[in-house]
Amino acid sequence: MDNYSSTGLRPEDWERIVDILPDGIYVTNARGLTIKVNAAYEHMTGLSARQLVGRYIADIVKEGILSNSITQRVIDKGSEVTAEQTTAKGKRLALHGIPIYKSGSIILVVTIVKDITVINELGKELDHSRQIANQYKSRLNELEGSPRFVAESPQFQAAVALAHKVAEVDSTVLILGESGTGKEVLAREIYQKSYRRDQPFLKINCGAIPDNLLESELFGYDSGAFTGAKKGGHMGLFESASKGTLFLDEIGDMPLHLQVKLLRVLQEHTVTRLGSTKVIPINTRVIAATNQDLEQMVREKTFREDLYYRLNIVVIKSPPLRERKADIPSLIKFFVKKLNAKYHLNKQLSPELISALMDYNWPGNVRELENIVERVLVTSSSDLVSVEEARLPWQTAGPAGALDVAAPFEEISLKEACERLEKRMLLDAARRYKTTYQIAEALQISQPSVSRKLKKYRCELPQ
Numbered sequence: 001m002d003n004y005s006s007t008g009l010r011p012e013d014w015e016r017i018v019d020i021l022p023d024g025i026y027v028t029n030a031r032g033l034t035i036k037v038n039a040a041y042e043h044m045t046g047l048s049a050r051q052l053v054g055r056y057i058a059d060i061v062k063e064g065i066l067s068n069s070i071t072q073r074v075i076d077k078g079s080e081v082t083a084e085q086t087t088a089k090g091k092r093l094a095l096h097g098i099p100i101y102k103s104g105s106i107i108l109v110v111t112i113v114k115d116i117t118v119i120n121e122l123g124k125e126l127d128h129s130r131q132i133a134n135q136y137k138s139r140l141n142e143l144e145g146s147p148r149f150v151a152e153s154p155q156f157q158a159a160v161a162l163a164h165k166v167a168e169v170d171s172t173v174l175i176l177g178e179s180g181t182g183k184e185v186l187a188r189e190i191y192q193k194s195y196r197r198d199q200p201f202l203k204i205n206c207g208a209i210p211d212n213l214l215e216s217e218l219f220g221y222d223s224g225a226f227t228g229a230k231k232g233g234h235m236g237l238f239e240s241a242s243k244g245t246l247f248l249d250e251i252g253d254m255p256l257h258l259q260v261k262l263l264r265v266l267q268e269h270t271v272t273r274l275g276s277t278k279v280i281p282i283n284t285r286v287i288a289a290t291n292q293d294l295e296q297m298v299r300e301k302t303f304r305e306d307l308y309y310r311l312n313i314v315v316i317k318s319p320p321l322r323e324r325k326a327d328i329p330s331l332i333k334f335f336v337k338k339l340n341a342k343y344h345l346n347k348q349l350s351p352e353l354i355s356a357l358m359d360y361n362w363p364g365n366v367r368e369l370e371n372i373v374e375r376v377l378v379t380s381s382s383d384l385v386s387v388e389e390a391r392l393p394w395q396t397a398g399p400a401g402a403l404d405v406a407a408p409f410e411e412i413s414l415k416e417a418c419e420r421l422e423k424r425m426l427l428d429a430a431r432r433y434k435t436t437y438q439i440a441e442a443l444q445i446s447q448p449s450v451s452r453k454l455k456k457y458r459c460e461l462p463q
């Protein structure tokens with residue numbers, strides 16, 4: 001019993017089925033003699049079965065009826081071949097030629113033809129719409145007069161100018177500065193001004209995730225690289241950000257063994273997934289940032305010297321807010337506008353409050369200012385918030401025994417006031433920095449004085 005009779009279908013039924021398929025079908029024997037073309041093929045190419053069936057494909061091409069033959073290539077190669085062609089009427093066709101074997105020899109070649117004109121057009125339209133959307137987005141930002149950040153002081157303007165300059169080239173950039181000074185803002189600005197702005201910007205905080213996870217996040221892994229590895233593997237951030245930009249925040253926290261791998265990626269522009277030997281070329285721009293003293297870390301051998309020199313080519317310094325107070329009023333305006341919109345408020349800070357904010361030395365930099373403005377806006381009841389209503393943390397006695405400037409002067413001695421202020425500043429710095437050397441630098445006193453004072457006030461550095 002053959003297949004036809006077992007399914008109850010006769011050869012002419014198969015012919016009909018082939019003719020109602022939406023894809024074009026072109027069938028030849030092993031020597032290229034055309035056996036069958038279906039109706040969809042005729043429709044797509046404008047050729048009739050009569051012109052083709054019973055004729056050798058080589059002759060059809062010779063006569064210029066078909067421009068080239070995928071069938072011939074399948075016969076020559078002995079395996080599947082795919083190609084794209086444009087017809088005389090401008091239709092875009094995708095062709096897939098498949099050899100059918102019997103006892104080790106080709107008996108038939110079947111070519112499936114799909115009309116991809118519409119898909120191509122849609123793809124082009126989508127790209128075009130995306131481009132227009134992006135243009136409108138940036139135009140809208142300009143028109144709304146909503147800059148992405150504030151750069152009023154000459155110090156921060158210089159950092160932004162350098163960011164714009166290096167945006168044009170692909171070099172690796174290192175951004176240095178205390179926490180909360182706007183290192184990420186600068187990294188995003190480099191990206192926004194680069195030709196990579198329509199590609200991804202990915203960010204990872206090297207200090208925030210465990211070492212083994214950081215490794216697979218950055219470099220990816222192959223299936224079977226370790227127990228629990230995802231089937232099919234996992235693309236790392238270097239690969240995902242290819243053509244785009246990868247921002248490596250807190251680079252100083254990257255463990256030494258990963259620093260070696262990072263250096264290799266930066267030098268060779270290739271990445272090798274964990275558990276694999278395949279070398280994958282990448283085109284990822286790297287921007288790194290840290291608030292740590294990398295030079296000191298190199299001396300202490302916790303940061304690789306070769307990587308440091310590789311990263312140290314273009315360095316942008318993000319200055320602390322206390323060194324660029326000219327930015328404070330504009331930053332306040334910027335945050336007030338943003339937060340008013342976010343919380344549907346219509347509040348302003350009084351000139352006295354703004355001047356009190358100007359007087360503070362901002363150990364937590366712009367992030368601290370942003371947080372305080374938010375707290376002041378959401379906790380106050382008046383539309384014009386006064387200094388008293390704002391209850392700024394450094395002006396009210398906190399649990400750490402902060403100096404209460406609102407308290408009547410006669411209640412405490414000058415010595416006590418100085419000590420309270422000293423303790424408060426020291427506690428603040430101890431929360432922010434990891435070593436007594438960093439605290440000394442921030443407070444501009446010697447390291448032995450820091451150690452002595454920490455002991456005096458029984459402060460301990462976080463482990």
Ligand SMILES: Nc1ncnc2c1ncn2[C@@H]1O[C@H](COP(=O)(O)OP(=O)(O)OP(=O)(O)O)[C@@H](O)[C@H]1O
Binds near residue numbers: 149177181183290370
């Ligand atoms: N010049 C600026 N204009 C407007 N907002 C700013 C500016 N600089 C910083 N900010 C805001 O302050 C906050 C902290 O900035 P950012 O995250 O860039 O600092 P950072 O130096 O990268 O901090 P960290 O070292 O802790 O990662 C963010 O919310 C950011 O939007």
